[in-house]
Amino acid sequence: VQIMWRYLEQQSFPMTEAQYLDHLNVIGGYISAWEGDDQVRQFIAQTSDRPRIGVAVSIPIELGERSSEWIMDR
Template sequence: MLLRATAPVTLPPEAPLSTPEVLEILRQRWQASYDLQLIVRRGRLYLQVMWGYLEQQSFPMTAEQYEAQLEELVATLNGLGVAAQVRGWLLTTTDKPRLGKAMNLALDLPEGRASEFLI
């Protein structure tokens, strides 16, 4: 099942992210379903918007694989308590994905949550 983008819904900032919402933001902002990844660098957790996207012929995932990965990522972001931070950044960043250069958001994790994810 491939997710379909829907009309944007105004949500309270503290509302959890949903996979369709993230997909809609990506498609509205940059007209593509970009790959998102979490990475740990120097003891910090970052959300990256990669330069590869689902609509690209050479993209290494099927639509189903992309959807499953995005669902898992969204669940992790909600579990970390950073939904509002991610939503705000995706909606307002002036940067855009470029070949070979990922966009990075350093996540400010609530106290206690960082130790669960940063080993």
């Protein structure tokens, strides 16, 4: 998962508050489906990295045996 800083009240922000909250719920749903909730919480608690303009924070999620459900072979 990559987290990129964007400011909700910034004029160029492309979503309304309701759209943004819906988007966060969708992302949270994916993380839960991957059973990555605890991994994300632990990473956030332990990292000193913070998202900032133009720089994303990458949060690795170990999918385990379920990885074939989410990652396509090319």
